[in-house]
Amino acid sequence: MSKIEERNKRHKKAMQRKKEHIDEKIAQATIDKGVMVVLTGNGKGKSTSAFGMLARSVGHGMRCGVVQFIKGLWDCGEHMLFEENPLVEFYVMKTGFTWDTQDREKDIAAAVATWEKAAALLQDESVDLVILDELTYMLTYGYLDKPTVLSALENRPPNQHVVVTGRNASKELLELADTVSELSETKHAFHAGVKVQKGIDY
């Protein structure tokens, strides 16, 4: 047998083992339920990943609700893409960045009003996916009541997916989640003096 033939044969064997392993894992995964995904850490891609799930879900014809805490005033591409889509409801916190307003009481009022929209989505069985973008900050700043938020997440309709993004997700959020990805920033163009880029950053 030639060297290449040998390599191809080894490859086939390895891939057969891999396929068996994967097929077995797929066979074991039998639970069908709404999952809670938490995307946290300092790296780029948390909200972006949530919006990727939104794009997928809309592609499948699922009903989606998006509540954006903090990032409200940006002219985001995803907002422009989905704002007229009948499958997607968007709610945006009106005060924008908390370091722009610099007014704690106004921020708390805005957070509470925005949370009401989230709470309504988390009770609506016809909504398949809820994205709570940057929710974690509302909890770390103490703008929202933690038990209220956790209870709404826990008691949502059993088949509803929910995605929570933001740095420093609390222990309780991580415990409640089915899937957690932590994004770490290895390198960021911004620190090398590159401006925020349309499509990539917003």
Added chain:
Amino acid sequence: MSKIEERNKRHKKAMQRKKEHIDEKIAQATIDKGVMVVLTGNGKGKSTSAFGMLARSVGHGMRCGVVQFIKGLWDCGEHMLFEENPLVEFYVMKTGFTWDTQDREKDIAAAVATWEKAAALLQDESVDLVILDELTYMLTYGYLDKPTVLSALENRPPNQHVVVTGRNASKELLELADTVSELSETKHAFHAGVKVQKGIDY
């Protein structure tokens, strides 16, 4: 001054400092160029995040090209959402998962043919964003020639953004990238027996 007033005042001061810091960083970021983003690591959200950038870019009216290595045979929501959008060109590697084909030579031929589509996009100045989904595996398996791939990425049009996803991105890819996020898997519903979920996983 009451306790709450004091707290609000401290908050205002902290947020002013934060705003100054952020404004300064924004003022320093003056370079305008196409960025290369690498999303790697074992965690969930690499391709999802790339598709979030696609959604944003399409929202801004940008022209996009997507080349999917490996994941080709899935009936993905993002594919369904974008396949008829005139702003997006999709190329999908036909053989699907390499552990399904189990044929190294066929996989290499498919990888090379798929790479030709990627190479064409990376030379096309009218394309604003190129997503090379799961490209890293083609390099770790040795299916594609590394110098060819690196040179095509490096010599793309200066304003073109490119996003590369996949585990185990090589040192050279990380060096070439402007932004790198590493996603680590803290928890995954699949390991708890939950089936892959429409909208969330595909």
